[in-house]
Amino acid sequence: MDNLDDKFYRAKIVKRSDIAPDLWLIRVEPGGAFTFKPGQYATLGVLTESKRIERAYSIVSSPSESELEFFFELVPQGELTPKLYQLKVGDEMLMRKSPKGLFTLDQKSGRTNHFLVCTVTGVAPFVSYVRTLFRQWKEGVFQGEHKLFILNGASRSWEFGYYQELSDFAQQAPWLKYTATVSRPWDDETWKGEMGRVDDVLRKYSDLWGLDGTNSVAYLCGHPDMIENGKSMLKRIGFTKQHVKEEVYWIPTKEAAAT
Numbered sequence: 001m002d003n004l005d006d007k008f009y010r011a012k013i014v015k016r017s018d019i020a021p022d023l024w025l026i027r028v029e030p031g032g033a034f035t036f037k038p039g040q041y042a043t044l045g046v047l048t049e050s051k052r053i054e055r056a057y058s059i060v061s062s063p064s065e066s067e068l069e070f071f072f073e074l075v076p077q078g079e080l081t082p083k084l085y086q087l088k089v090g091d092e093m094l095m096r097k098s099p100k101g102l103f104t105l106d107q108k109s110g111r112t113n114h115f116l117v118c119t120v121t122g123v124a125p126f127v128s129y130v131r132t133l134f135r136q137w138k139e140g141v142f143q144g145e146h147k148l149f150i151l152n153g154a155s156r157s158w159e160f161g162y163y164q165e166l167s168d169f170a171q172q173a174p175w176l177k178y179t180a181t182v183s184r185p186w187d188d189e190t191w192k193g194e195m196g197r198v199d200d201v202l203r204k205y206s207d208l209w210g211l212d213g214t215n216s217v218a219y220l221c222g223h224p225d226m227i228e229n230g231k232s233m234l235k236r237i238g239f240t241k242q243h244v245k246e247e248v249y250w251i252p253t254k255e256a257a258a259t
């Protein structure tokens, strides 16, 4: 049996905000050095009497923040999220000492338009990009040469964990556009913004923002169906695989895929 402390930190929860009945965010003190790039994920876990349960979670915070932030969706029949949901400020979780993932902002392709498309918790890596660039912009290190265009989908408006923050950044930063779209507006009568699933309005926003397969890199994050549909739509507007990045959060079960 390997020693847990060789591979894992005991990350301590220092803040928790519940933003909807099944969505919440936490901030943790990692418990040691944790160097990551915006867009990467951490592996979080809990120990039960019989085993260790671990899953991947995109990091919301920027590397310049001393705490790490995560945005969770409760999967009621899931193995780990019901356990994470029980945790309160002061509790600890296991966190692997190394971050992982390649879903980072591509600043090397020569393309400076970044089309960032996500569902619900899939906004996490994009918040990390924006927080990082915003700080660098304020410091004069980033001149706005990369342009970020975020299309953020959810069923209802209270599921947008970062609506206010991203709207505020977009008002200040000429290099950022942010649109949130709600797919169940009939459940959300006060919503006055965009309506439709992200994959349904993707074409409209690529036209509006002038993003296509010749000038942009696209990033799809979150729900597997959105990613499949989003990839087909991007292909139709000329994106090749080379310029489409994806972070699929789960694999649909056969039963779910059949419904």
Ligand SMILES: Cc1cc2nc3c(=O)[nH]c(=O)nc-3n(C[C@H](O)[C@H](O)[C@H](O)COP(=O)(O)OP(=O)(O)OC[C@H]3O[C@@H](n4cnc5c(N)ncnc54)[C@H](O)[C@@H]3O)c2cc1C
Pocket: 041, 055, 056, 057, 058, 059, 070, 071, 072, 073, 074, 075, 077, 078, 079, 080, 081, 082, 101, 121, 122, 124, 247, 248, 249, 250, 251, 252, 253
């Ligand atoms: C790179 C990466 C980054 C991720 N980042 C995040 C993140 O920032 N926030 C976050 O909440 N999750 C994120 N996930 C998903 C996360 O790793 C877990 O899969 C998720 O939290 C469910 O874990 P669980 O143990 O509760 O459910 P499991 O026991 O793993 O799954 C139970 C069943 O639910 C399905 N399922 C899993 N997740 C969902 C879902 N959200 N909605 C509907 N069905 C689902 C599974 O396919 C499975 O059939 C990420 C996944 C990857 C691969």
